[in-house]
Amino acid sequence: MQQVPIPHNMNPTVSVLMCVYNEDDFVDKSIVGILSQSFRDFEFIIVDDASTDTTQDILAKYARQDARIRVVRNERNIGLTRSLNRGIVECRGAYIARLDADDISVTDRLKRQYDFMESHRDVALCGSFAYYISEDGQEVGKKKLPANYKNIKEKLLFNNQLVHSSFFIRKSILDTGGFYNEHFKTSQDYELVLRLASKYRVENIPEYLVGWRVGKNSLSWVNKRQEWDALRARWWGVTKYGYPKFKGLFHICLRLGWLLLPQHFKMKRYEG
Template sequence: MEIKVSVLMSAYNAERFIGSAIESILNQSFTDFECVIVDDGSTDNTFEIIEQYRKNDPRIHIVHNEQNIGLTRSLNIGSSHCKGVYIARLDADDVCHQDRLKEQYDFMESHQDIALCGSMARYVDEHGQKIGEKNLPTDYMHIKKKLLFNNQFVHSSLFMRKHVLDAEGFYHESFKASQDYELVLRIASRYKVENIPKQLVDWRVGENSLSWSSKRQEWDAIRARWWGMTKYRYPKFCGLVHIALRLGWICLPQRLKMKRYAH
């Protein structure tokens, strides 16, 4: 029987938040899914926590890396185990709202020309308290105009047609961070992509979260923009301006960057 959605996660030493992430999937109003979780060589109790959930729900599948190989390679390995028509991403420290999968599945089924969709999000701190909102353009033309300036998708909200990923490739493994940005730039250069105008995920933006993994993320985002100009035919002048602006952003202290996420 065909599985409709594969939820793909990768976790490394995520014992503090992985339970909340998994429960947010298991509590979905949409039930025709599997959840593929890659334990990326965790040295804490992450694997044991995932295993406990797996024992109680056969929709959970674990892929275990003997050693830590990083998010990008882990997600690519996990994707090879996904059997769904769609792949939905979720980071191990983020949370899905209850109707997330239903909303995105229904949207994609009724918009067959869309290859990938995302959603709006709530910013939450390490205690799960709302600290802001992430509102993004929804239609393809506005997204593509802004995409070279900044990623117009929340990684944990991505919902993608698997056959498109099979044809175009998943994450490029030279990107240790900002791998989602390069993927979106590549897919959006060939297919329509859109955002649903609803908050469907909580995006954790504490200083130790996946979203704040170091300046490597910023440098890889700059490289993604360069690829956008040189490989995917995005406007070069705009790209160079945006790269200059991002170089300035890299120089800002982390505490000042965090103010961006406040109300």
């Protein structure tokens, strides 16, 4: 039986934004998690950053089945930050919900975040707690974060206090406050949170609404570029966004020391 495409709302309330590059192992589950949401008034913008595996075929299959999906394909690989910004331009919803191509959303994620933002009109961006999931989809732990703005901002210079795949942000804030900073190839989410939290309220819903896939390749300290970009984001927080200088420099020195430690020592610390 031929499937009939779901009608597409030209003025959706929420735009779900995913960028993907060679994720044919996981993107299927990420897409299904969004299409299974209890909240239905959304469009699904997927930016394919010139994948070379079967990702393009998977995206085309789902786009044929559900008219809410719009696939934007880059002619060449331009990286996550620029792909995110290209996707934001395509978003028509009042809110943008982020999701990485290897992560998943629980069924009520969009509804819970939409209801929260509608009842907290002074919040620009909300995230949530997250499950850690393994490469085979098993829950292997939980990530609990500070929920209220005061506690988030107090800890923000130490580490990002919002999970990128849980971002739910007012589109108007990005239109006025700027998109992702293209000076950052990685840690672009951290820089954005530091920038927004310096002007607006950001909060976490104290519920586990996303599954965050982890593995040795996803650890931030395995990726030297990400470590340096996170360090630079902290520096921008102190020098550009008004965060306390003494506290900021302390955390920068602390993280720099960690960055300079031998790789095998950091891996041993992680593995227990």
